Amino acid sequence: MMTAHFTCKGCGSGIHVYPSLEAGIVKCEVCQQEQVVHFDQNHVEGILKDCPGCQRKDFYSQKDFNRKLGVIFFVIAAIISTVMLWKGMGPQWYLSTFIVLYAVDFFLFRRLNLIAICYKCEAIFRDVKNIDDIPGYDHEMHDRIVYSDHNFHGKPLDH
Ligand SMILES: [Zn+2]
Numbered sequence: 264m265m266t267a268h269f270t271c272k273g274c275g276s277g278i279h280v281y282p283s284l285e286a287g288i289v290k291c292e293v294c295q296q297e298q299v300v301h302f303d304q305n306h307v308e309g310i311l312k313d314c315p316g317c318q319r320k321d322f323y324s325q326k327d328f329n330r331k332l333g334v335i336f337f338v339i340a341a342i343i344s345t346v347m348l349w350k351g352m353g354p355q356w357y358l359s360t361f362i363v364l365y366a367v368d369f370f371l372f373r374r375l376n377l378i379a380i381c382y383k384c385e386a387i388f389r390d391v392k393n394i395d396d397i398p399g400y401d402h403e404m405h406d407r408i409v410y411s412d413h414n415f416h417g418k419p420l421d422h
């Protein structure tokens with residue numbers, strides 16, 4: 264099932280919701296501010312055409328990469344190699360730790376799912392059925408939508 268993740272306009276906290284036709288308003292659990300959402304039958308079926316947060320049609324897709332996880336891996340590798348160094352093991356041993364962790368990271372990264380993100384309101388959508396129809400991030404589109412309030416109506420920019 265598709266999930267939607269909105270950003271609270273009041274405090275910036277994440278608001279996590281499942282699409283449903285009855286859900287017209289979502290409430291921030293941190294600051295209690297409410298905001299209007301518009302879910303339709305497509306959303307319930309996992310198809311993303313219109314943003315339930317801002318009614319725009321401009322999205323981009325990206326890998327659901329968890330930056331924190333990457334940092335944790337790096338810290339683990341640093342600790343392991345320090346211990347190895349301290350125990351008097353040769354540099355080939357602690358270098359191999361980094362290689363193994365790099366491989367793990369690469370493997371995880373490749374397996375990550377794609378998510379869709381609304382350019383305008385930065386709502387995040389997971390498990391989107393039509394994710395293959397959503398193009399990757401376009402810097403120019405982002406700038407025109409965010410800074411000039413341009414509306415592309417779901418049509419990607421052609422150069
Ligand atoms: Zn809030």
Ligand SMILES: [Zn+2]
Pocket residue numbers: 314315316317318319381382383384385386
């Ligand atoms: Zn939006």
